[in-house]
Amino acid sequence: MTSPNPLLRKTLVLLERARKEQRAPIWGLASNLLRRSAVAKVEVNVGRISRIVDDGGALLVPGKVLGTGRMEKKVVVGAFSFSTAARSKIIASGGSVMSIEQFVRAHPKGSGVKLVG
Numbered sequence: 001m002t003s004p005n006p007l008l009r010k011t012l013v014l015l016e017r018a019r020k021e022q023r024a025p026i027w028g029l030a031s032n033l034l035r036r037s038a039v040a041k042v043e044v045n046v047g048r049i050s051r052i053v054d055d056g057g058a059l060l061v062p063g064k065v066l067g068t069g070r071m072e073k074k075v076v077v078g079a080f081s082f083s084t085a086a087r088s089k090i091i092a093s094g095g096s097v098m099s100i101e102q103f104v105r106a107h108p109k110g111s112g113v114k115l116v117g
Contacts, residue, residue, distance in 0.1 A: 008034070011080065011100050018104045026060075026110035030100070033062040033117045034080060044116050046071045046089045052114065059114045060103055071095065078103025 015031035018024060033042055044061050047069015053059045055073040065077060067085025074094035082090075082097055090097050098106065107113050 008080070014101055014104060018108065022108050022110070024108070024110040026113060026115055027104065029115055029117070030060055030062040033115075034100075042117055045069045046086050049075065049077060049090075049116075052116070057114065058103075058107060058112060059116060060100070061116050062100070065090075065097075076103075076106075078106075 012031055012034060015027045015034070019027040019031065036042070042061060042063030043066055044063065045066045045068040049059055049061075049065070050069065050071050050073050053073065053075045056075070057073075058076040059078070061077065061079035063079065064081045065079045065083065065086040067083045067089055071089040071093040075090070076096050076098065077090055078098040078100055080100055087097050
């Protein structure tokens with residue numbers, strides 16, 4: 001990948017290292033989703049997150065979380081980026097938001113993590 005975005009390159013390297021070191025295929029899948037072209041990037045609304053994750057669950061979005069919909073569950077969401085509205089709604093519901101780097105550190109093996117793609 002020859003992206004001019006240094007944060008994206010750093011995140012891709014982090015995911016690949018975590019995949020190899022932890023033998024956790026979920027980080028490789030996340031890396032592949034994050035590599036997608038701009039047209040195919042992952043974008044997920046908080047309403048969809050609320051529908052697919054159980055209360056207290058953890059979800060990784062290898063893309064951007066957008067603020068459309070209602071968040072009614074306390075969830076941990078890791079993503080490459082968040083809109084201001086999405087960040088506010090997740091935190092207001094008692095959940096937490098993390099960068100992908102923070103999320104991988106918190107869930108190194110990837111067990112119990114859902115991946116949206």
